[in-house]
Amino acid sequence: MRLRRGLSCLAAAACLAGYVYAYASGRAGTPVRSDAFSYYVYLPSWVLYHDPSLQAAADDCCGGEFPAWTAIVRWRFTHAWVNAHPIGEAVMIAPFFAIAHALTRWTNLSPDGFSLYYQHGAGLAGLCYMLIGLWFCGRLLSRHFSPAVVLATQAALLTGTSLYHYATFDSAWSHAFSFALVSGFLERLDARRPGHTGDDVVIGVISGLLILVRHTHALIPICFLGAAAVRTRRVPWTAAAIAGVVVLPQLWLYHRATGHWVISSYGDLGFTFATPHIAGVLVSVRKGLFFYAPLLLLALPGAAWVPDRLKPWRVPAAVLLAIETYLIASWWDWQFGGSYGHRGFVDFYPIFAIGIAATFARISASSRLRLLCTVAVVALCALSVFQMLQYWHGVLPMSDTTWRQYRAIFLKGWW
C-alpha cells in the first residue's frame, strides 16, 4: 500500500515536471490547441455565454466563424454549428474550468475561456485524469497480482508507452480522459457485486461518459457488459438506462443543431472500410502502435496467463480490440494526424495493462527470466521516453515518418 502510494506520488511529480517543461520551454504552445479546442469549446460557450449553439464562442474567438482546423462545421441544412468532437471531455473538465474561471476573475485576466488559467485548467485536468486512470488501473491489478507486479506494470505503462506524453504534452486531448474512464470502467466491473444497484449505476455513469468522450467507445460497455450478460443470463438494464440518460444531452445538442438525434458529426470525413491500414496502425514506422510502444507486445502472451477470475474478459477484450483496430485503421486519416505513437490506442492501455501484468507475474517465477525481462523493459522504457523527447523537440516527425527518416534520427539527440 505504501509502495503504491509512493509510486502514485512519484508518477504525479514526474508528470507535473514533464508538463511544466513542455509549457515553460514553449515546446507545446498552449494546452487547448488543435483537437483539444473542439473538445473544450463547449465550456466557454455554455458557462460564459450560456449558449449551447456555440455561436457566441465563435463570435468571440473567431469573428463569427470557426476556422476549418477546428472540425466544427455548419450543418448543411440548418446552418447551425456541429462539433465533430462530443461533449464528454468538456463535462469532465468542468470542475477545473470552474476553478480557473474564479481565479481568472480574481486576477482580472480575460474571462473568455482561453486565457492563462483556463488553458492550464484544461491541461492539468488531463494530467489529473491520467493519474486517476493509473490509480484505478493499479486498484484493479492489485486484486489479482502481487504489489511488485502491479507497480512494475504501472511504471512500464507510464514510461514505456505514449501515456506520459498524453498526460503532459498533449494532456488536453481526449486520450487521458478516455484512459481514466476505461480504467475506472474495468475496475468497477471487476468489483461489481451481483444485485447491487449502486455498482450498476456507477458503471452506467462511466459507460455514458465513455460514449460522450468518443462515440465509438460505446463498444467498450457493449463488449464487456454484453459478455457478462451472456455468461450470467442477466441483462444489466440499470447500467444501460443510466448510460442512456448520461448520453441524452449530446443527443439533444445534435437534434437542436440538425433536427436528427443521431448524426455523423465528422460530416464528409469518414471511414475507408474497404482499405484498412491494419499494418500501418499496428507495426509501421509511420505510426505503428507496437513500433513506438513495443512493450505492449508483452500483453499478447499475457492474455494466455491472466488469472482465472479475469479469463471471462479475454473474449470481449479481443473482440473489442479487433473491432477498434479495424475502425482506427479504416479512418480516412489512419495516423490520427500529428501524434507520438498511435494515439487511437491510448484509450485501451488499461486492457493491455492486464496482459502485461500477467506476463510479468509469469516471468517473475524464474529469477533468470526476471532479470532478462527487467533489463529489456527498462531499455524499452528508456527508448520510449527518449523518442518522446525527440518528438517534443521536433526531431521525430509529427506524422508520415519514413524508415529512412527513422534510421537517420534513431537515438539522435536534440541538443
Next chain:
Amino acid sequence: MRGAVLAVFFTACVGVLWYLHDPAWLIDQTTGLRPWHRASDGTLSRWSGGHASFFVPSNLSQIRIPVSTTFDPREPGGERPMLVTFSIDDRRVGRVLLTGPGWQEVTLPMPPPGSRRVRRIDVRTNITREDNHGVQIGQLCCFSSR
C-alpha cells in the same frame, strides 16, 4: 498534526490568492495576439484574432492604439468593413469602423487607478479575415498626466 497541516494549507492558499490578485507578471500577459512583426516601412504590429487582450499600467491617463486590417477583394468577404470594439476591464470604452486598409488611431481614456498595477484592454472584431486574422495592433502611445 492534521490541524497543523490544514493550517499550513489554508495559510498557503490565502498567500497564493493574495499574490494572484495583482501579480507583477500580468503586464506581460496577452491572449489572442500573434507575435510581433515588422512591415517593410518599419511599422511594428501584431495581429489579433477575433478577440485579443493585453495589459497596460493603471497609472496612465489615456492610451492611443493604432489599428488596421486588410481589404482583399480576392478573399470571400475580404472587403467587408470591420467593427473593432475596445474595452477596459470589461467596460466598453471605444469603437472604430475600419473601411479601408490604412491605419486608424483610437484614443481610450483610462479610468482612475484602482487597487491593481495594471488594467486589461480587450479588443474584439465583429468579423475576421482569412485564418482568423482580426486587426493589426501597432505600438501603443501611452499618456501619463497623473
